[in-house]
Structures are given as structure tokens and as C-alpha cells.
Amino acid sequence: MNHLVSIDQLSQTELEEILDKARLFEEQPNRDLLKNKVVATLFFEPSTRTRLSFETAVNRLGGRVIGFSDAKSSSTSKGESLKDTISMVSNYADLIVMRHFLEGAALYASELNRVPIVNAGDGANQHPSQTLLDLYSIRKTQGTLYDRTVVMVGDLKYGRTVHSLISGLSNYRPRFIFVAPEELALPEEYKEYCRSHHLPFEETSDFSSEVIAEADILYMTRVQRERFVDMEEYERVKDVYRLTADMLSPAKEHMKILHPLPRVNEISTDVDDTKFAYFVQQAGNGLFVRQSIICHVLGIDVK
Structure with missing residues (x-):
């Protein structure tokens, strides 16, 4: 079966x-x-x-x-x-x-x-179904799944879409940049997965223009309130990263912004009308x- x-x-x-x-x-x-x-x-x-x-x-x-x-x-x-x-x-x-x-x-x-x-x-x-539509969206917008630099931002601790996508891209020579506060950093098991599969990655808590400039895919995530036991911890990190249109000036021409949705505050609505926004089409896929x-x-x- x-x-x-x-x-x-x-x-x-x-x-x-x-x-x-x-x-x-x-x-x-x-x-x-x-x-x-x-x-x-x-x-x-x-x-x-x-x-x-x-x-x-x-x-x-x-x-x-x-x-x-x-x-x-x-x-x-x-x-x-x-x-x-x-x-x-x-x-x-x-x-x-x-x-x-x-x-x-x-x-x-x-x-x-x-x-x-x-x-x-x-x-x-x-x-897995979200991962497959993410892969479909990457291949459709980039023309390939191979050799992409994927910047993942936000809740990398509880974000199941992030965990699945790392595995889904593993055969396609990706490079990852993981952007998260210490409280929401990627769990060690997924970093070990990257090491064992020879997937290069960097970690940072700084969501900078230099990081955006390196991205082929900018994968934003929301901080998931429903995963937190400690609401004080949630309040500390819920708005730690926010993408706005003026931050996109160093982005590559072909860069696309993905998000598994729903979004809360992590992507400003002024991003929606830029050529980089693809999350609505992503959901349609x-x-x-x-x-x-x-x-x-x-x-x-x-x-």
C-alpha cells in the first residue's frame, strides 16, 4: 500500500x-x-x-x-x-x-x-505536500532545482516546512543560509542531516542586506504561536524579522520570495507588488x- x-x-x-x-x-x-x-x-x-x-x-x-x-x-x-x-x-x-x-x-x-x-x-x-509544492515553485521560477542558495528565515525550530524542504532539496546541491534567533534556531538533527549529506550551510541571527543579496530563494516563515508552551518566549521573538520592500534593493533579478502561509507580520504588504513576491502563486501551485x-x-x- x-x-x-x-x-x-x-x-x-x-x-x-x-x-x-x-x-x-x-x-x-x-x-x-x-x-x-x-x-x-x-x-x-x-x-x-x-x-x-x-x-x-x-x-x-x-x-x-x-x-x-x-x-x-x-x-x-x-x-x-x-x-x-x-x-x-x-x-x-x-x-x-x-x-x-x-x-x-x-x-x-x-x-x-x-x-x-x-x-x-x-x-x-x-x-511533504508543502515541500513538493515548494520544489515545484522553485523549479518553475528558477528553471532548475540545482545549485540554488536558499535563505530560510524565522521559525526554523518548529517550522515543519523548513525541515521537509531541507530533505527535499538534498539531491540538488543546495546551499542554505539559516536566519533565526537563538530561541528558534534549526534543531541540531537537521544540521547534522546537512553535514551527513554534504549540504553547505551557514547560520546567522542577522537578517541583513548581505544575506538577501545571496539568495536565489528567500523562504520566509511565521513564528508559530501554537507551538509555544511559554507565551513570554513567543512575545519575545514573534516580530524579530520583518521583510519590507526597501530591503530588496540588493536582491538578484531572479530571486523569489516563498512563504508556506499564513503570514502574520513577517512580510510587509508593500512586498506584494514587487517582482520578487511569489507566495500567492506558490499557494496556487x-x-x-x-x-x-x-x-x-x-x-x-x-x-
Whole structure:
């Protein structure tokens, strides 16, 4: 049974096949490939873009969607275990797309082996569909995935999109610059991953014009209030970095700004009208990539 729990489980060939099929869906998104298929979207944690893009992907492929967007409206509010929820929903659906606040929840659900599981984010761990749309956006705007300098800014401690993207780019000779305050620095396990995969990286707490000048991709992240236990710590770091249009004067002509969204204060609205802003289009790419992911997991051929 085919699951997508982590970006690490995809070979380079599989990853590129998903991106290539996403391009076909961008050219023709409405296809009757999920006729008589039911997809369950189980979102134990709030989401807008991920949930709606998965549900739109199913609808544009001719399938049906069931599920919930708030765990309080499910039987988990009555104490039902994750195992029982997955087992029950598997009676009704051909595929489950799941977001959960606990790291490892998607892996656990996949090990039940009831129906294919797609991880739509598990705690601070992984977000493989976001990584694939990030890779699609990088390849589309840069013309290649190879030899890019990627500057990651903000919450690198809890940012699952950052953690997944480091792995997703590992075969493409990236160079990373990690910009974060000490409290939100990239965890040691991901730095060790870079070392073991010979991925050059630098760390700094200074979000300077010199750093922006080096970027091919400027990957902004929000400081995630929901990941903090200590609210005083959150208040100290929540506005530590803010990108404004006047900071972009040293940027390379082809540089693009990505953000997994939602944004709060980390990107000023005056950036939106610059040629560097790509985060709205990036979110739009999520539809085509998630159509491709669904077909990949279900073994559906796309031409």
C-alpha cells in the first residue's frame, strides 16, 4: 500500500515524476480520474490552504470528499482513539489526507495499513505536500532545482516546512543560509542531516542586506504561536524579522520570495507588488501538486 508520510520516502525519480505530473495538471486541471473514489480529509489541526487545495484537487479530479476540519466536531472529542478514527473512516474512503498536531501521527496511521495515508502536516515534524509544492515553485521560477542558495528565515525550530524542504532539496546541491534567533534556531538533527549529506550551510541571527543579496530563494516563515508552551518566549521573538520592500534593493533579478502561509507580520504588504513576491502563486501551485500526489498514492496514471 502506497503512503506519503515523509518527503524522505520518495526517491529522486519519484519526486520528479510528481513534479512533472503536476505540470500536466497545471495545463489541464479538470480530469475525470477519481470517478467513484472517496477521499477523507481529517484535519485535527486548523488549516486553510492545505485542506482546501486537497479538497479542490479531489473535486477537479471527479472524486468525492468527506471528513472534518475541526477535531471538536469528530468523535475524538468524545475520547475516540486515533486508531479507531482511522479504522472507522477507512470503511468509507479510498484515501485519507490527515493533519495532526502530534509528531508521528501520520506514520502511526499509515502503519495501520487500512487505506493510503497522505500526511498533511504532523506537529513540527513533516509536511511533504508543502515541500513538493515548494520544489515545484522553485523549479518553475528558477528553471532548475540545482545549485540554488536558499535563505530560510524565522521559525526554523518548529517550522515543519523548513525541515521537509531541507530533505527535499538534498539531491540538488543546495546551499542554505539559516536566519533565526537563538530561541528558534534549526534543531541540531537537521544540521547534522546537512553535514551527513554534504549540504553547505551557514547560520546567522542577522537578517541583513548581505544575506538577501545571496539568495536565489528567500523562504520566509511565521513564528508559530501554537507551538509555544511559554507565551513570554513567543512575545519575545514573534516580530524579530520583518521583510519590507526597501530591503530588496540588493536582491538578484531572479530571486523569489516563498512563504508556506499564513503570514502574520513577517512580510510587509508593500512586498506584494514587487517582482520578487511569489507566495500567492506558490499557494496556487498547491492544487496541481496535490492532484499529482493523490494520483501517485492511488497508482493512477497521468498523461
